[in-house]
Amino acid sequence: MALTDAMTSPSRLSALPVELQKDIVELLDIPSKLALRITNWQFSSLIKPPTHQDLLAAERSAWAMTRRLFACQDCIRLRPSREFADAMKKGPKGLNGKEPHKRFCIDCGLHPKPRTTRYSPGSEMEVMGRRYVICKFCKMYTSEVGCVGSGLCGDCHASCGCQCGPTSVSMAPRSGSSAKKRKRARQREYEDEWDLPECYDEHFWECYDPAD
Template sequence: MSSSDDTTSPSEPPTDLVSPFMNLPTELHILIANYLIFPDIIHLKLTCAYFNHLIPPLSHRELLDAELTDFAWDHDLYACRYCLRFRPAAKFADRMLRRRRRRCGRDAVKRFCVDCGLMPRRGAARNFTYAMLDRHKNGMKVCADCWDERLKRQEHLYGEVLGDLSSAYGCPSD
């Protein structure tokens, strides 16, 4: 076998492995990406580092629109307004998935995940001493301030209900 048969040396990558799509100008890549919908735009971002840096992350409005796709329905995914990610339903509090903040609800733009809800804001440290169970019986940490506020509301509500019941039945109040 002669050396003239070898067109490439072993150290050089073969040129036929480079896709013609990758040889297109960056401007065309951006124009093509603008026509892609979810989840195709995410799949393109995941193909290589070039497209991951070229294509900007989805905006909150785009994530809310993507919630309506079959992919999001099948995987029970919801958009978080703070971290701008799709998260499974188990990562959200029950109130974030019901009523006005449900999928297609009028306050869906205000939905946020548990992790973002528990993050300290403006440098305020939170003391996580209490735990609650969510609808899936998973433990979640709740800051002491939020827990105390919940207990105050609960005691106030029970006081009103018990006061109404005792007056309705003619019981003497303490």
């Protein structure tokens, strides 16, 4: 059953006996369940919070795929594509990879839970095709990257005396027209990305604490 069937009349649904509501809810797919869950307290108590497994199933639904939503193993939310490093959305951690369950969002990577290792100072990553670094010196997370592999932000890189010169990667022009073309193609890809509507609030998913 699709979201719209239930969502057009959540009030009529809530007027039904609870047992019947439960039966109907069971027929809903995961995105619909979760959407219904946040419409009112009645449904939020009726419908269990999503587990990481639920979200891993949900991220493969057409609904999540058109919106480019991905599950994070740490905050147990479906978050928009831009909240993840590119490497988290392809290869092993991609939708069709072997370990999408190991994917975590940038926020969780920067602020890991105790006893978990995520991003550490010196980590470099690409987000929506743009390079970021967690500077190993000043610990800042920034797109002002020193030279690739330096693990430094532009400022720290400039003052460390690296022989490659002060130009940061983001400022250095890529040589060759094919690189330019690639870049343009990549930009187009991201512009095409489904613009999340005003009504999408990822905090909707903040309803489950895996520590519970």
